[in-house]
Amino acid sequence: MSNKHPLVQVIENAQLIERPSFAPGDTVVVQVKVREGERERLQAFEGIVIAKRNRGLNSAFTVRKISSGVGVERAFQLHSPIIESIEVKRRGAVRRAKLYYLRERSGKSARIREKLAPRAAAPKKAAAKA
Numbered sequence: 001m002s003n004k005h006p007l008v009q010v011i012e013n014a015q016l017i018e019r020p021s022f023a024p025g026d027t028v029v030v031q032v033k034v035r036e037g038e039r040e041r042l043q044a045f046e047g048i049v050i051a052k053r054n055r056g057l058n059s060a061f062t063v064r065k066i067s068s069g070v071g072v073e074r075a076f077q078l079h080s081p082i083i084e085s086i087e088v089k090r091r092g093a094v095r096r097a098k099l100y101y102l103r104e105r106s107g108k109s110a111r112i113r114e115k116l117a118p119r120a121a122a123p124k125k126a127a128a129k130a
Contacts (some may be wrong), residue, residue, distance in 0.1 A: 012057040017079045024049050024099050025092025025112050031084040050099040091115040
């Protein structure tokens with residue numbers, strides 16, 4: 001429930017962009033439109049989602065990566081038109097909503113376990129012999 005005027009809600013809902021679902025701990029590749037003079041090109045930013053903020057049109061997420069041994073974080077607006085696409089490369093199994101503790105960690109201690117997909121039910125062989 002929002003205290004926004006109904007007209008503001010209609011306008012904001014029209015600007016929402018469909019994005020894939022992801023969560024903190026996931027490794028994502030964000031394709032960002034970068035303008036260089038007259039040219040516009042795509043720049044990929046790959047890293048681990050360390051925070052996500054769900055606020056409708058004002059939703060945002062923060063991605064962290066290690067570049068040349070230096071930690072780099074970038075915050076993105078989820079529904080921004082400069083984001084061309086978001087691709088989820090790997091699902092991470094974490095127990096926190098904000099992974100700010102990764103800022104102090106490096107190397108193997110900064111690794112995140114991969115979330116295993118649930119297995120499909122195996123067909124029963126013994127029931128088919130009847």
